[in-house]
Amino acid sequence: MNLSSYILPIFIGLILIIGLIKKVDVFSEFIEGAKENLKVGVEIMPTLIALMTAIGMFKASGGLELITTTVAPIIHKLGFPAECVALALIRPISGSGGLAVFESILNDYGPDSFAGRVASVMMGSTETTFYTIAVYYSVTKVKKTRHTLLCSLSGDLTGFIFSALLVRLFFVI
Amino acid sequence: MMKFVFGFMIIVSIFFGIVSGNIDEVSNAVLQEGVNAIELSLYMIGGMCVWGGILKIADKADITKMLSSLFKPIAKLLFKDLNFNGKAYKAISMNVIANILGLGNAATPFGLEAMKELEKEEKTSGTASDNMVIFTVLNTASITLIPTTVAMLRLKHGSPYPLDVLPLILLNSLISLTVAITLAKIINSIRSRK
Known part of the structure; x- marks a missing residue:
């Protein structure tokens, strides 16, 4: 049992109850809304194909692994668990x-180890930045995203650094 | 920007695949990832349609109006010169609420609608507006009360207290979001002064 299994159904139930009380034609409105989003979904397909192909090729070439193993020792000296470097690198991209890297850290070091906790905090407090930016702008005609990526990545970097700091601060290991 | 990221990544992958002897895997990735993308799209579109339908009902029953007024004080700090009675703001507030409730799949369709409406309302052509940047940055930081995936995986790997990192996750999200938004705000204000 977990709490979040309740949130979703109750949220939907409430909307339907209020809708019916206010005499909304819930069925045909649902169809209308679903139809609109179907179109949006088809619009973002090409972006997804392009991005996932590029990222998949990069991962398959062993490039990501090479970056991780090169950078890890330096980062480890700064007090950041080396095991989490791969997660920090791949998290904004895929x-x-x-998820796969997170799973393997939990598996290898245990969820309540230093690396396990730092990985948990990193995973929970950051997003798939590149994907989000690409998908969000793909429904518009915007070509110049200006400082979107710069600001988002600064946020991610802050999140990665602070995940290690906060875990050190709150859990005495 | 995307053209460089996309082109660069593929060229580097091909070069590196040849050098490291992983060219078979690279070649497979070309064939396979498109299929994966369509598969992922199908999953996403399924969820998006359900949420689009639910939102439409919520909209007709004035629930979105109610929820968006709750978020207004914070939105006024984040977004400059936004029409708080418009469609864009309605979608933005539903997106934020879905994110906070941990309904990531529900948040995306609201987010995409918000971007479309922002584009219309702010008449941008080809260049992102200040509010578009702020809104996208907001979505690349993850603000969630209950990060279900993390909690579930910790439980699966035998943590006795899978939820004990939750306060840290929330705190960490807020710190990184503050840094990202502050930076965006500073750059916005520098550019608008020119």
Whole structure:
């Protein structure tokens, strides 16, 4: 049992109850809304294909691994668990990739080890930045995203650094 | 910007694949990732349609209006010169609420609608507006009360207290969001002065 299994159904139930009380034609409104989002979904497909192909090729070439193993020793000296470097690198790029690395850290070091906790905090407090930016702008005609990526990545970097600091501060290991 | 990221990544991958002897895997990735992308889209579109439908009902029953007024004080700090009665703001507030409740799949369709409406309302053509930047940055930081995936995986790997990192996650999200938004605000104000 977990709390979040309740949130979703109750949220939907409330909307339907209020809708029916206010005499909204809930069925045809649902269809209308679903139809609109179907179109949006098809619009973002090409972006997804392009991004996932590029990222998949990069991962398959071993490039990501090379970067991780090169950078890890330096970062470790700064007090950041080396095991989490791969997570920090892949998290902004790939959702499923991040999940896979997170899973392997929990598996290898345990969820309540220093690395496990830092990885948990990193995973929970950051997003798949590149993907989010690409998908969000793909429904508009915007070509110049200006400082979106710079600001988002600064946020991610802050999140990665603070995840290690906060875990050190709150859990005495 | 995307053209460089996309082109650079693929060229580097091909070069590196040849050098490291992983060219078979690279070649497979070309064939496979498109299929994966369509598969992922199908999952996403399913969820998006359900949420689009639910939102439409919520909208007709004035629930979105109610929820968006709750978020207004914070939104006024974040967004400059936004029409708080417009469609864009309605979608923005639903997106933020879905994110906070941990309904990530629900948040995306609201977010995409918000971007479309922002584009219309702010008449941007080709260049992102200040509010678009702020809104996207807001979505690249993850503000969630209950990060379900993390909690579930910690439980699966035998943590006796899978939820004990939750306060840290929330605190960490707020810190990184503050840094990202502050930076965006500073750059916005520098550019608008020119």
